[in-house]
Amino acid sequence: MPPNRKISWKTRALWALPNLSMLLFLLSVGALLVYMQRNESESGRERLLEDLLWQEQALRHRVQIHQNFLADLGRDFAKSNLSEVGFYAAATSKVDDAPEVVAVALSDEYGDSRWSYPAGSLDPIRNMPAAIEPIQRSARIGMAGTTPVFDLPGVGPCIAVAQPSLSRKESLGAFVAIISLKNLLRRQVPWWIAERYQIGVIDIEGRTVAETFEQRTPEGALSHDIAFDPPGYGLRLRATSYRTSSSVLQNLLYLVLAGVSMLMVWSVWALRRHMRVRLEAEQALQRETSMRRAMENSMVSGMCAIDLDGRIIYVNRAFCEMVGWPERDLLNRTAPMPFWPADAVAQCQAVHDAILAGENPYSGYALPYRRRNGVRFDVRLYSAPLIDDYGNHTGWMASLNDITELKIEREALKAAHERFLAVLNGLDAEVAVTNCQTGELLLSNQPYAEAFQLGSPDGPLCALPFHRMSDAGGGEVFDPISRRWYQVRRRQSTWVDGHRVWLDFASDITERKLAAERERQQAEKLQQSARLISMGEMASSLAHELNQPLAAISSYSTGCTNLLKGGNLPVDALAEALEKIGKQARRAGEIVRGIREFVQRREPRRTTCSLDELVDTVLPLLQAEFRKHGVKLIDRRTPMLPILHADRVMLEQVILNLTKNAIEAMADTPPGSREVTIETGRENGQLIITVADRGCGIEPDQLERLFLPFYTTKQEGMGMGLNICRSIVEYHHGRLWVEPNPGGGSRFRVSLPLNKEMAHAA
Incomplete structure (x- = not known):
């Protein structure tokens, strides 16, 4: 800087600003450190006390649950409702559900276990007077009691809870539950407490008998203990924090020092670059202003700014092209505006006044405007406050979109939608569109709403009963509310919002x-x-x-x-x-x-049966028919076929009808050529029964009508035999058909499906 140039007060202030900022920052950081240290110490102690009280209540409640369990056993035992088997069942369930309970026993007045799970669980404490005496006292005087802490071999520190059996018929006794303190802490201390504190149980001599985790806590850590009663005997519950306030203060101090250093470096760097940055900022502002002007002129939305008095102070090129007036004719104009239609001045004036009053609805305003050549058009107007660089409200900025074509399209779309709803509601079927994932009803016609008694067509609804169907194609659905059956045809489609939906067409069947x-x-x-x-x-x-x-x-x-x-x-x-x-x-x-x-x-009753059993039952009934008509029986059954799961009487009727028809079909056949062949086998996972004759056969024009009800080729027949046979076979999910028999006559074939288990076993 030249020596003859006078340093302005702004430059001096800039030079002094780093020192002043650093001094203020250090003072504020010092005060913040003192405040945070005190606040952290107080809040940490309060939080520790609250968590310890909650944990003590949770552990006491858990012990109380076990005491209640023993009391229930005592009441059942007094009423003679508890047997030895019932005791072991309850004890096993308790030990499995509560890992801290290592044993449950029924002790007599001398401390000997009558019932015990696991067996002999009271034997290790027989030689511990401090542990066995409270159990004996509870059995003799009929009052609940607990023991001091004792070391159970293989388990560690434990306490025993005793509850009198209250029995009048039996000798004195008490139900006892041995509780492991380590398991009690590890199971009942939640993770959000265990990760912050070491929870331990302290005996009357100040020794730690059980802890959540066996690890050291830092020196100077916050600690607090309270009485743990029940179980009592001077036990206390202690919580020790894993963290100390000193570590937080050290980290904060390092952070402060780093911040001060960075602030000093930044101050020097900012001071040297101040003038150059200011110049660059002015140039960038000029470029940004030019770019913003170009962006505004390239927009298809009209932009118009008015001051607080309602005077136009800015319009962009799109607005001028929209209304047909040049910018010079619109600036400084006040209401009424030249682009307001004569018959809508009151409406436009009301919107103008509402904007000046600060009413800016999210949906904007719909208004009619007029071009300079007199053509009317519709616009959607949105407004927002105009704020200057100092945060002062200087006016309002409005954006306008020409919605004439959009309005025409919307009216056409509305009319098309109404026509679509008219057609949809006129269908003689219930139509619904539901979301594939949530089952939400997106669209339904009037028959659907009436059939399922929908209250309101608007809003999300559950599309019962069709939304539970997951397979495309649909099926038959029963509505338990209306007690009606529906045939549903279903297919997947994509909804207007891109979600996958089910399109259901339901007909009342x-x-x-x-x-x-x-x-x-x-x-x-x-x-x-x-x-x-x-x-x-x-x-x-x-x-x-x-x-x-x-x-x-x-x-x-x-x-x-x-x-x-x-x-x-x-x-x-x-x-x-x-x-x-x-x-x-x-x-x-x-x-x-x-x-x-x-x-x-x-x-109909399905049972396991074999084809051999069915044929063996039917053939004796037809022996006289074979002899009477001189028919020879040819038996070609395949041995060791799989077992069927079917109604044997119904299938016997099929075999009987087909065999009897075969005998009667050979009335005109020479006696020496009359043969009925019964053949069984297995093809493509199906069991096949074939009944063949040597009769005159069946004409081709009769094949299509042969299985129809009341159609018969006999003079005295009812025409129901083959129809009943086909119904029985289809009931078993099989198939019955007829085909020419090689060498003359016909043969009727029955195929019956096998279930997978039986087919695999075969």
């Missing part, structure tokens, strides 16, 4: 379900009728089947009578005759049992 149920009941009745009709048709044949074993029984019994009367009684011949009588009687019984089970009316 309650009546259809009821009709299906009625049809099922009618089908069951038809199945019963079909079985009775089949038994009626085979009555004469079955009578012949029964006559054979009955005649044999009569013959064998007559022979036995003759042998007895003649006096010649060979034992072997008599035993053989009686054995044959029993065999024929069992044969007749099997025929009667099969008839009874076949015609019995009952609900």
